[in-house]
Amino acid sequence: MFPGRRGIGAMVLSAVLFGAGCAEPAPEPPPEPVRPQWQRLALPAPAGTPGRPMLRDVTGCAGRWYAVGGVGGAGGETRPAAWTSTDGVTWAAMRLEPKGYYGRRSVLYSAACRDGRVAILGDKPGGAHGNPRASSWRQLPDGSLVEVEARFELYGGPTAVNVARLVAGPRGYLIAGNRSSGVASWVSADAGEFEIMEGVPELVTDGRGTTWGFDAVATAQGWLMVGGILPPGGRIDRDPLGWTSPDGRTWQRDPVPATEAYEELQRVVVLAGTPVAVGLRGKEFGVWRRGPQGWESAGAFGTHGSAGAPAVGALAVTGDGLLAAVSDGTSYSLWSGADEGRxxxxxxGPVPMPAGADRDVSVFAVADQVLLAVDDGREAALWSSRLIPGT
Incomplete structure (x- = not known):
């Protein structure tokens, strides 16, 4: 965020105060950290060849929790894995039924839950160019997970860019992602079969700029997707942007006030009926709220530098507050938001949380019970604690 210029009068006043021996006001001390009592949870080894567990996402609904990821073996070999719990403490490995070559080697990275059942995205780099080969998974009535067979072009093909996040709501499931034409969405009523919305007006890149989508959330009106837009004219920084849809098929742009800094919305949740997004704003992590009059800035927290790519790894609602996991490009940190994100x-955290390739942090909460998944590239662990809502 770029500070505005001070007027000449302010400069003169500052000089007078300095000459009179008045010191500049001391900066406010940083806020006291929240210090949860983290408890490490045991994850049983999934059936199959032993290897190190990999964790990528946690979610839950209707009294059941899920953690998803994979198992890493020698020579970079991987296979999908998932665990479930009815209390967030005692976990059991789930039975998986992959269908294809890449499905058997996938790492599961995004999970969403509705009506007590989970749906999942996974991928594995492969092919001539080493691009991620994405697939979706759905839960059967017996509790097992089965890979959903789909044509290659649904998630891949010549216009593929990425398949970012899977979310759930009363209308079913929605995937936020990007194609070479701009932002795309995939929709399904039951996670049994997804349909891609590609090149859709308002999502698509056009004369107004190049669009990019990061995340989505279900709202009372349908779906809300968030991301950014790179305006034309030689600029190199994005402005924040949102999109709304009643069904995930037709979309309208949802303007977000922008500053001169690089800004984009990377994660979004609904807190007490109000969407709250967290993303990048210059060298800070910005917060935005979508009230009755539209989006407004709700402040910022933390800082990040130029080492690596800063990112919002996860955002969760905990009671009447928020919990964010953010990376400054080198390591992850956790932040608790109160006063509607202001x-x-x-x-x-319970352990150091480095950022980078094959390193992930995810959080999920029900009321004040929090799950924290940490994968540092060598070891993955699931932790549980309680945060006082609104701290």
Missing amino acids: AWRPVT
Whole structure:
């Protein structure tokens, strides 16, 4: 965020105060961290060849929790894995039924839950160019997970860019992602078969700029997707942007006030009926709220530098507050948001949380019970704690 210029009068006043021996006001001390009592949870080894567990996402609904990822073996070999729990403490490995070559080697990275059942995205790099080969998974009545067979072009093909996030709501499931034409969505009523919305007006890149989508959430009106747009004219920084849809098929742009800084919305949740998004704003992590009059800035927290790519790894609602996992490009940190996202405090984690390839942090909460998945590239662990809502 770029500070505005001070007027000449302010400069003169500052000089007078300095000459009179008046010191500049001391900066406010940083907020006291929230210090949860983290408890490490045991994840049983899935059936099959032993290897190190890999964790990528956690979710839950209707009294059941899910953690998803994979198992890593020698020579970069991987296979999908998932665990479930009815209390967030005792976990059981789920039975998986992959269908294809890449499905058997996938790492599951995004999970969404409705009516007590989970749907999942997974991928594995492959092919001549090493692009991720994405697939979706659905849960059967017996509790097992089965890979959904789909034509290659549904997630891949010549216009593929990425398949980002899977979310669930009363209308079914929606995937937010991107194609060479701009933002895309995939929709399904039951996760049994997804249909791609590609090149859709308002989502598509056009004369107004190049669009990019990161995340989505179900709302009372349908779906809300968030991301950014790179305006034409030689600029190199994005402006924040949202999109709304009643059904995931037709979309309208949802303008977000922008500053001169690089800005984009990377994660979004609904807190007490109000969408709240967290993303990048210059060298900070910005917060936006979508009230009755549209989007408004709700402040910022933390800082990040130029080492690596900063990102919002996860955002969860915990009671009447928020919990965010963000990366400054080198390591992840946790932050607790209160006052509808306007006030933030750092949260101590149970272990160091480095960022980078094959390193992930995810959070999910029900009321004040929080699950934290940490994968540092060598070891993955699931942790549980309780945060006081609104801290």
